[in-house]
């Protein structure tokens with residue numbers, strides 16, 4: 001079977017998503033990091049009235065000339081405006097956020113006015129028309145679309161939704177991603193490690209990526225390399241209503257690599273198996289009813305790199321985020337020579353440094369897909385396209401930043 005190129009695999013995976021998860025209404029306080037299911041329109045105009053950007057004096061701009069003396073006829077504070085009219089030769093003491101009184105069309109800040117005894121001030125620096133006045137609707141108008149569906153709710157978006165008068169928002173349900181480790185050799189961290197056993201790490205790494213992308217990770221534990229156990233764990237994922245089942249390991253061609261057969265036995269329609277990528281070659285994708293099945297290789301670095309490249313965009317697609325397929329790579333410059341590449345697109349763990357304004361990347365000499373320590377030290381993955389010619393230090397390249 002030929003190897004599926006990375007972009008073809010990504011497209012097939014995202015196309016397999018039946019649609020975004022259903023919408024749910026949440027109180028604003030619980031919306032951080034969630035993704036909007038609908039556009040958000042302003043329920044009010046902001047600011048609702050012209051107000052002062054500074055503490056000072058509101059007057060007619062024609063009166064705010066050097067040395068002019070003005071009579072203070074009242075005060076406008078935030079929440080308590082001045083109800084009268086500002087006439088020629090008059091001014092109103094005003095504070096930041098307070099409504100601009102009728103008749104006034106400029107603010108002189110208090111540092112540019114001095115008291116001359118009694119309720120009189122003198123202008124020591126002129127102010128032009130409109131100075132320090134925020135007109136009504138400066139920020140937004142009622143009905144204006146402020147945030148589009150698919151927007152992740154960061155602090156700026158949440159502040160804006162609140163200012164626009166929304167106590168709740170319609171957001172996508174977090175995609176539920178069941179994660180199943182497989183292997184007779186695996187024990188959990190902290191458990192006694194017998195001969196020939198390995199500590200399972202992939203579920204923890206993948207759960208973190210899923211949560212970072214905006215999903216909920218459901219750890220199904222470890223299935224042993226036999227059909228009854230695998231079937232029971234796959235059943236558990238379906239019973240939980242998982243949108244996605246990620247399996248870890250058992251993806252390759254050995255006699256104990258049973259995951260694909262176990263999924264097919266339950267009716268999985270295979271999308272693809274084996275991609276032109278290093279690490280990550282034995283990755284598999286299929287559909288089991290409404291659930292997307294993503295089979296990641298067991299090697300820890302392979303599963304995490306596939307998690308970045310495939311599982312995170314999959315969660316984004318389920319959240320209805322626009323263009324989950326977008327190119328996430330950035331330009332950089334190689335710090336070392338690299339040999340020609342074969343048919344698998346490489347993702348090389350690398351450190352990065354800025355030299356003379358240029359991001360230089362230095363892949364580790366050892367790239368074995370079992371080595372997690374250099375993945376945690378890596379700041380980027382250097383992409384080496386399939387069949388790339390030998391490259392020299394100083395050549396341009398593309399990278400995916402890891403942090």
Ligand SMILES: Nc1nc2c(c(=O)[nH]1)N[C@H]1C(S)=C(S)[C@@H](COP(=O)(O)OP(=O)(O)OC[C@H]3O[C@@H](n4cnc5c(N)ncnc54)[C@H](O)[C@@H]3O)O[C@H]1N2
Nearest residue numbers: 181198200201202248249250251252257281297298299302
């Ligand atoms: N004859 C061939 N052998 C292999 C091929 C191939 O094409 N022909 N492909 C290799 C590649 S590439 C990869 S990647 C691995 C992936 O194999 P599996 O997905 O079947 O992974 P396992 O055999 O189950 O495990 C590989 C390795 O990773 C450890 N592992 C597994 N699960 C976990 C976990 N949850 N946490 C930590 N470590 C885990 C496992 O103990 C093994 O050491 O196949 C190559 N072989």
Ligand code: MOO
Nearest residue numbers: 279280281302369
């Ligand atoms: O593709 Mo495997 O992930 O090279 O080790």
